[in-house]
Amino acid sequence: MGTRASAPRAPATISTRVDKVGLRPKVTRAIRAFVVVILTVLILLPVVWMVMTSLKSPSDVVAVPPKIIFEPSIESFIFLVTERVQFPTRQEADEFRARDDLKWYEEKVAERGQKITRVGDFPKQLRNSFIIAGTSTIFSVLFGVLSAYAFSRFRIPGEGDLLFFILSTRMLPPVAVTIPIFLMYRELGLDNTYFGLILLYTTFNLSFSVWLLKGFIDEIPKEYEEAALVDGYTRLQAFRKVVLPQAVTGIAATTVFCFIFAWNEYAFAAMLTSDATRTAPPSIPSIQGVGRIEWETIAAASLVFLMPVVIVTFALRKHLLRGVTFGAIRKG
Amino acid sequence: MSSITLQNITKRFGEKTALNDLSLTIQDQEFFVLLGPTGAGKTTTLRVIAGLEKQDTGDVLFDGTSMTGAVPAERDVAFVFQQYSLYPNMSVFDNLAFPLRSPLRKLPKGEIERRVKTAAETLRITHLLARKTAKLSGGEMQRVSIGRAIVREPRVYLMDEPLSNLDAKLREALRIELVHLQKTQGSTTVFVTHDQIEALTMAQRIAVLDEGHILQIGTPHEIYDAPATTFVATLVGTPRINLMQASRQDGRIFVKDSSVRLPPPTGIDLPADFLLGVRPEDVRPTNSGEFSGKVALTEPLGVETIVHIRSGENILTSLVPGITPISVGEEVRFDIVRERLHYFHPTGKRIVAASV
Known part of the structure; x- marks a missing residue:
């Protein structure tokens, strides 16, 4: 023991971990950083370009070569509305x-x-988008949570078949059935109504929402509800007080995905809506300029259209990280 | 508090029969333990009592009133789960107050606070009340779990292996606390465990279950000293009971592959072939012992030592007090306490004295 107390040495101030020194780790890290930067630029470039275009004056928009430095203007937004x-x-x-x-x-x-x-028509179209995407998201998540809970907790005859059937609605590109749906909607008077599109988007989203939420609810041990049941609560009260607070992450993730789908949907919106109920996606490409194609107005429209998704995603980002990696983390 | 009667309960999960025609009565204010290996149906029994599982046939009675059809909330039972039972999104206080805030009870705020405080004091978790449950240790979690049961005065406490996820020291401490709590409150408690020591130390009566059947119901004393089957005999007691093939020849008992010969018991009609059970503490090494063997292994535990004695083809375990000077390889002589022998049919059933 005495031999260990040799002359005092200066404390180590540099890491001696092998994974932090040497050429290889450094090169690997540099390559990784480089790839991340390139990817970020690639992904962000169109967005940046869109933002720039929306802030340009009509003459700068079509300038050749493209102007990187220009005098910003909000004309496009006035044009838009x-x-x-x-x-x-x-x-x-x-x-x-x-x-x-x-x-x-x-x-x-x-x-x-x-x-x-x-x-202009754009504010109204944006409002339509909000009403349709918002309502269908609420329905998708609401019904999704309820049926996912039922699938997760109760013994349902033919459970596997039912779940498969629900998923099978996504095995076909929705666009493939546009014509039958269009004819059906015509016949039922559902075309050009809010309800029609809400119904359609809810239907499409529900399979996704049931499956995703079932995964989350399966992860919540059923002992929690059982404890609540014996503590004097009904099934519904236990669901609300115990299951829902723990499913928040899953609900948030599902909400974002459902909202993005409904908000961005183009084909059915183009076919099933006209003036009164037209949503934003099919309207943006058909923005009529006065005397010319107003690229800056289209860019402004795209930018405004993008914002709600950005805001919703940002607001729920805390839950999303856990949401997209769910199943990878074991709960204690 | 209430008495509980299970009448011919059968419960199937698909093809598997979890409980098979199970009947038992738990007295008011009794500490009743369900003991059995994994898959014996202990937890299912508890869940049927709580109403979390509906029996296929049979009836559950509380104080003589049928509870079939009553949802868990109406049965007014408290359930302590093995794990995962604390609500993770609530503080300890809210967890304890949760059953009191049930719409069924509608207690005033002051009363809730008073009861939570009393329960917290009883279990010595007052300092944890403000804490989130995720920040608790295993022992603290289980205390809170028990606290959530004792804040109200349920008709019966149902405990599903509440101590099995804890380390040995904590388990011992909580075991004593639980018994003390049950005694002072005079509560009816049904306690599920696979740990025979828990069963023996805590229970007033034990029901031993295997594969959905009740093998024996009795006091710890009865279960230990008069096990109804070889299964019960081996389940209860460490080290395990010595079970040896034996036969009756010429009015003497011959233990197979061994030099042990015993006179037959009086008043018990033994078949030609049977199983002989000897508890390790009834195998006593002494210099003047009747039988001899060679020590194969010793396991000193401090308070006592387990000595494995080879006699013929058989190895008998013997439990001797303290640290023994007996060493491996040594020839030893030993006695077997005649009055405490157990006889079983080859099928495993206990052979009892013919009641004359």
Whole structure:
């Protein structure tokens, strides 16, 4: 023992772990970092381009070579929410501009020789998207949680077959059945209604939501509810007070995925909706410019359209990380 | 508190019969232990009593009233689970208060607080009340679990191996606490375990289960001293009972492949071939012993030592107090306590004295 107390040495201040020194680990790390950076750039480039385009003035948008540095403008957003007409003559435009009762946005538009006639269709389409995607997400998750709970906890005759049947609704690309569904909806008067699309999206999402949530609920030990049952609660009360709080992660993940699907759905929305119920996705590509294709307006529309998904995902990100890795972590 | 009667309970899970025509009565204020190996049907019995599982046939009676059809909440039982029973999203206080906040009870806030405090004090977990359950140790968790049962005055406590996930020291401490609690509260308790020591130390009466059947019901004393089958005999007692093939010849008992010969017992009609059971503590090495053997192994445990004695082809385990000077390889002489022998049919059933 005495031999160990030799001359005092300076404490080690550098790591001697083999995985942190030497050329190989360093190179590996550099390569990893490089790949991550490249991927990030690749993924973000279109988004950045879209943001830039939406902030450009009409002349900068079509400039060749593309302008990286430009004077930002919010014209595109004004264009997006308004319906405008071009003044037939330069003189009329100048006269209109000379008026001093113009609002700031009217002035902006007047600079382009245009006049605002009314509020555009986009806000309404965005609202339709919200109503349809929001309601169908709520239904998908609500029914999903209830049936996933039932599948997870009760002995249901033909459980496996039922679950397979539910999943089978996703074995075909939905677009393949657009025509029959269109005809059916026509016949039932469901086309061009909120309810029609909500029903459709809920149906599509439900299989996904049942399967995903069943996985989460299976992971919650049933002893918790049984404890609540003997503690004097009914099945439903136990479900609400004990199961739901623990399924939050799964519910959050499912909500995000269902919302993204319903929010982004294009084909059925294009076919089954027109003016009154048209959602945003089919409207964006068909934005009519005044006298030209307004790329900046389309970019602005895409940007605005993107925001709700970003916000929902961001708000639920804490749960999502656990959600997408579920099953990988063992609960204590 | 209530008495519980199970009448001819049968429960099947698919092809498997978990409980087969099971009947038993648990007295009011009794500490009743269900003992058996894994898969014997102990937990199923408990769950049938609680109403978490519905029996296929038979009836569950509380104080003589049928509970069939009553949901768990209506039966007013408290269940302590083996694990996973604390609500992870709640604090210890909320866990304890949870049964009191049930819409069935509607207790005033002050009363809830008072009862939670009393229970916490009893179990010495007052300092944990504000804590989240995820931050508790195993022993603390199980204390809270028990606390959640004792905050209310249920008709019966049902405990499903509450101590089996704990380490030995903690298990011992909680065992004593539970018995003390049951005595002071005078509660009816049904306690499930596969640990024979738990059963022997805690129970007023034990029911030994195997494959959905009750093999024997009795006091720990009866179970240990008069096991109804070889299964019960080997399940209870460590080290295990010595079971040897024996036969009756010329009015004497011959133990197979061994030099042990014994006079037949009086009042018991023995068949030609049977099984002889000798508890290890009844195999006593002494210098003047009648039988001889060679020591194959010794296991000193401190308080006592297990000595394995080879006699012929048989190895008899003997339990001697303290640390013994007997060493491996030594020739020893030993006696067998005649009055405490167990006789079993080759089928495993105990041969009892013919009641004259």
